[in-house]
Amino acid sequence: MRKTKIRFFTIADYEDEELWLRKQHQNGWKLVKMTSPCFYTFEECEPEDVVYRLDFKNGEQTEEYLQMLQDFGWEYFFHLFGWLYFRKPASAAKTEGEEELFSDNTSRVDMAEHVTRTRLIPLMVIFLCCVIPNLINAMNGVMGRLSTFFGFFFGVMFGIYLFMIIYSGIKLNRIRAKYKD
Amino acid sequence: MNGKIKKVYVPMTESAFYILFCLQTPQHGYGISQQVRRLTGGAVTIGAGTMYGTLSKMEKDGLIRFYSEEDKRRLYRITELGREVLETEIKRIERLYKNSKGENIDA
Numbered sequence: 001m002r003k004t005k006i007r008f009f010t011i012a013d014y015e016d017e018e019l020w021l022r023k024q025h026q027n028g029w030k031l032v033k034m035t036s037p038c039f040y041t042f043e044e045c046e047p048e049d050v051v052y053r054l055d056f057k058n059g060e061q062t063e064e065y066l067q068m069l070q071d072f073g074w075e076y077f078f079h080l081f082g083w084l085y086f087r088k089p090a091s092a093a094k095t096e097g098e099e100e101l102f103s104d105n106t107s108r109v110d111m112a113e114h115v116t117r118t119r120l121i122p123l124m125v126i127f128l129c130c131v132i133p134n135l136i137n138a139m140n141g142v143m144g145r146l147s148t149f150f151g152f153f154f155g156v157m158f159g160i161y162l163f164m165i166i167y168s169g170i171k172l173n174r175i176r177a178k179y180k181d
Numbered sequence: 182m183n184g185k186i187k188k189v190y191v192p193m194t195e196s197a198f199y200i201l202f203c204l205q206t207p208q209h210g211y212g213i214s215q216q217v218r219r220l221t222g223g224a225v226t227i228g229a230g231t232m233y234g235t236l237s238k239m240e241k242d243g244l245i246r247f248y249s250e251e252d253k254r255r256l257y258r259i260t261e262l263g264r265e266v267l268e269t270e271i272k273r274i275e276r277l278y279k280n281s282k283g284e285n286i287d288a
Contacts, residue, residue, distance in 0.1 A: 055230055065233055067253040071211035072229035097226025106194050107231040 012171035021052035
């Protein structure tokens with residue numbers, strides 16, 4: 001049996017998403033796929049403690065990378081917009097370190113910075129170069145009869161983008177600070 | 182060794198040290214992690230993401246280079262520059278060790 005759950009995680013929530021997916025698997029639901037922005041498809045399974053990990057590779061993942069992850073016992077089962085989803089039964093990890101993709105703080109900070117550079121900054125560019133100019137145009141009535149519609153549309157976009165940028169920016173900074181020596 | 186390499190790799194992280202140390206013999210990422218486990222009695226674990234990231238960075242910086250490929254697994258080995266960095270690190274760690282035992286280093 002399959003079911004779909006709705007849950008929204010921003011680009012800065014990957015650690016929370018990992019814990020949430022682990023909890024679902026403990027309850028007998030394993031993730032099959034995720035559809036943007038917030039739909040998670042699960043399949044019923046035997047309840048098991050399975051560690052979930054996300055890595056962000058932005059399309060750079062090579063065969064060598066996936067092979068290495070597999071060598072380390074990680075099952076690669078899904079990717080979306082540069083996010084790679086891995087899982088490993090907790091029983092297969094002999095030490096706590098084997099439950100992690102990243103074993104030192106340097107690489108955890110690198111990951112947060114990679115997400116900031118390749119996801120957060122483009123979001124800010126779209127916000128500044130597309131959402132704001134269009135909102136201003138719509139408010140000035142430049143778009144004719146459709147101005148009200150576009151004004152509303154870009155107003156909503158403005159709110160969403162502003163929230164995402166501030167929230168993700170603060171959270172990614174917090175992740176960096178947590179792991180920085 | 183130029184200033185940039187020195188700044189990034191001296192001192193280096195524990196994982197980076199073990200990876201570079203192990204690559205005195207050509208091997209792939211998983212092989213390195215197994216060797217590190219044996220060397221340290223399981224005290225040091227290197228995660229797959231950390232392993233891949235460190236190997237990529239070290240290859241880009243010229244500390245290691247591609248050696249050969251076996252079933253989609255890339256084997257690496259240390260370069261001259263890598264040896265130089267490793268030697269510098271070993272000397273630094275020896276100094277730390279001696280000082281921690283109360284020995285002074287003669288200039």
